[in-house]
Every structure is written in structure tokens, then in C-alpha cells.
Amino acid sequence: MDIVVNEELKAYIDPLTPDEYEALERSLLAEGCRDALVLWGDVLVDGHNRYGICRKHGLPFQTVQNTRFQSIEDVHLWMIDQHLGRRSVSDFQRGVLALRKREIVASRRERAKAAPAEDAGAAPPEAAAPLPKNESLDSREALARAARLKSSQVVMIEKIQQSAAPEVVAAVKSGEITLSAAAAVASLPVEEQTAAAAAGKDELKQAAKRVREGKRKPARESSEEAGSAESAVPPGEDEVAALRKRVRELEAENAALRKQVLTLLGKPGQSAAPASAPGEDADAPF
Known part of the structure; x- marks a missing residue:
């Protein structure tokens, strides 16, 4: 059987890195191709790298059909x-x-969902395999x-x-930068992303750092503004009621203290003079 290599299927999964390809080649040369290549008819589905290496070195291989594929x-x-x-x-x-x-x-x-209700009982010619x-x-x-x-x-x-710009995607695929760094850089304009990638992985990391710091600064400013706004808001009705109640309590305490002072002075029924303010003559007569 002539095996057909569909370039779209071959490219559907990211290719091996050069190091991974070399490791696979060494393994096949040492141990042979132990896993069968998967076919859909005559189309190669799984094993593109193994197929290429086996053909290159004339190594034998097995194939297996997956009969469940319908599309x-x-x-x-x-x-x-x-x-x-x-x-x-x-x-x-x-x-x-x-x-x-x-x-x-x-x-x-x-x-x-879009299929006509009357055709629900009939299977389409290329029904998807379960x-x-x-x-x-x-x-x-x-x-x-x-x-x-x-x-x-x-x-x-x-x-x-x-x-993300293609250069940033390539950098995260190769492991030059982390997912979080690539996601941060992806928020920049494409031109800035491309320039950072052209400057190398260190510049990409610095660009990601600048983006993160730029996000943290507005967050801190917003928090400070919210705190200032809260302090500027006048007290609510409940707070005003509580303050008035406390004033009445203090007035009652002052009245009771004045009575006690008058009783001690032997002048019941008279109102006590107001207490001397700081700095006034403490010996001033009533």
C-alpha cells in the first residue's frame, strides 16, 4: 500500500524539536519501530516522524487501520x-x-441543533463516529x-x-518565556511585542515585568482614592443618631455631677457654675 502523507494532518500537531527528533531517530535505529503507524484508508494519521525516519534508514514498520474514523x-x-x-x-x-x-x-x-427535525431519525451519510x-x-x-x-x-x-504576535508564540513554545510572561506581553501592541521578541528572551521578560508593574500601579492608586473617598463621606443616619444619643448621655452625666457638687457645698437646688476652663483662675469664686 502506498501511504499518503496529508500535509494538513502532519502540521495539525506541533512538530518535534530538533533534540526530540534526534532522540526518536536514535531510538528507532537501536530498537526498531515497535509501534504501528495509524492509517485512515491510505492516509497516515499518526506516526509521521517515525514514517519519515523509517523510510530514511530503510527500517521496517507495521500499520494499523482505525475503522472508527468517518470524517x-x-x-x-x-x-x-x-x-x-x-x-x-x-x-x-x-x-x-x-x-x-x-x-x-x-x-x-x-x-x-440545525439539523431538520424530520431527519433526526436518519443518519447522515458522513455521521460522526461516537x-x-x-x-x-x-x-x-x-x-x-x-x-x-x-x-x-x-x-x-x-x-x-x-x-500574541507570532514571535511571542514561538518564544513560549520553545520555553524561552513562561505562560504568564507571554500572556502579559500579549497585552502590548503587536509592534512592541515583535520588537521585544527580536531583542531576545531577556527583553521579553522585562517587557512582561513592565506590564505587570503598570497594572499594579493603577490598582494601588484606585485603592488610595477609594480610601480618601470613604474618609470624605459624611456620616450616615445611624452614625448621627448614635452621636446624638451619646451627647444626651454626656449632658445627663454633667447634670448629675453638678447636683453632687451643690450637695457637697450645702447649696441644694442651685445650679453649679461651669467648671473652670484650662488656663482660668482655679480659685475664682462661684
């Missing part, structure tokens, strides 16, 4: 699930694959579970996918 979407979903389960796939790659899976699953759901794990991925929590990531990581990967 290219089935192939994509299977490829995604295979790579999501591999430990060698980076966090960023797993997040991207989970986002691709969400798009496929959502597209299938929309097509199913592949496992095609659960809803609408929430970030579901995406995080599918990709074995944290929800915060999924948020960062979405931002990178949507806003």
Missing part, C-alpha cells in the same frame, strides 16, 4: 486526545489542543480538566492565542 473531524479529535495524554507535550501545547477540541465539539453541537471524551468544553474548568491544567493557565493560553 476528518473524527481524525482531528483522535489526534488531539492522543497528544493530550502524552507527558512530553508542554502546557501551552495541551491548552491549544484543548481549545481546538472545544471548537470541534461546539461545531458538531451546532450542526446537530468517539469518547467528546464532552462539553464550554467552561474553562472543563477545558482545564481536559488539558490537565489550571483554569488560570487556560485563561493565559486563550489570551496568547488571541493577541
Whole structure:
């Protein structure tokens, strides 16, 4: 059988790094190709690197047909699930694959809703195979579970996918910068992202630091403004009522003290003179 290499399928998953490719080549030369290549008809689905290396060195290999594929979407979903389960796939790659899976699953759901009710009992000519794990991925929590990531990581990967310049994406794929740094840089204009990437990974890290510091400064200023505004707000009705009550209590205490003073002086019924203010003559007569 002539095996057909579909370039779209070959590029659907990120290629191996040069080091990973060399390690795979050494393994195949030492141990042979132990895992069968997966085919859909005559189209190669899984094993593009092994196929290329085996042809290069004339190594024998086995093939196996996956008879459950009924559409290219089935192939994509299977490829995604295979790579999501591999430990060698980076966090960023797993997040991207989970986002691709969400798009496929959502597209299938929309097509199913749009199908005419009268045709519900008849299977379409290219009905999707009932592949496992095609659960809803609408929430970030579901995406995080599918990709074995944290929800915060999924948020960062979405931002990178949507806003990052290709050079920044390449940097996070290669491990030059972290997910959080790439997501921070992705908030800059594309021209600034490209310039930072051209200057190297250290400049990318510095750019991410500047973005984070710029976000923290307005947050501190807002907090200070909120504190000032609170201090400037006049007391509410409950506070005013409490203050009036305290004034009445103090007035009653003062009246009681005046009575006690008059009693001690032997002048019942007379009002006591006001107490001397600080700095007045303490010996002044009543």
C-alpha cells in the first residue's frame, strides 16, 4: 500500500524539536519501530516522524487501520486526545489542543441543533463516529480538566492565542518565556511585542515585568482614592443618631455631677457654675 502523507494532518500537531527528533531517530535505529503507524484508508494519521525516519534508514514498520474514523473531524479529535495524554507535550501545547477540541465539539453541537427535525431519525451519510471524551468544553474548568491544567493557565493560553504576535508564540513554545510572561506581553501592541521578541528572551521578560508593574500601579492608586473617598463621606443616619444619643448621655452625666457638687457645698437646688476652663483662675469664686 502506498501511504499518503496529508500535509494538513502532519502540521495539525506541533512538530518535534530538533533534540526530540534526534532522540526518536536514535531510538528507532537501536530498537526498531515497535509501534504501528495509524492509517485512515491510505492516509497516515499518526506516526509521521517515525514514517519519515523509517523510510530514511530503510527500517521496517507495521500499520494499523482505525475503522472508527468517518470524517476528518473524527481524525482531528483522535489526534488531539492522543497528544493530550502524552507527558512530553508542554502546557501551552495541551491548552491549544484543548481549545481546538472545544471548537470541534461546539461545531458538531451546532450542526446537530440545525439539523431538520424530520431527519433526526436518519443518519447522515458522513455521521460522526461516537468517539469518547467528546464532552462539553464550554467552561474553562472543563477545558482545564481536559488539558490537565489550571483554569488560570487556560485563561493565559486563550489570551496568547488571541493577541500574541507570532514571535511571542514561538518564544513560549520553545520555553524561552513562561505562560504568564507571554500572556502579559500579549497585552502590548503587536509592534512592541515583535520588537521585544527580536531583542531576545531577556527583553521579553522585562517587557512582561513592565506590564505587570503598570497594572499594579493603577490598582494601588484606585485603592488610595477609594480610601480618601470613604474618609470624605459624611456620616450616615445611624452614625448621627448614635452621636446624638451619646451627647444626651454626656449632658445627663454633667447634670448629675453638678447636683453632687451643690450637695457637697450645702447649696441644694442651685445650679453649679461651669467648671473652670484650662488656663482660668482655679480659685475664682462661684
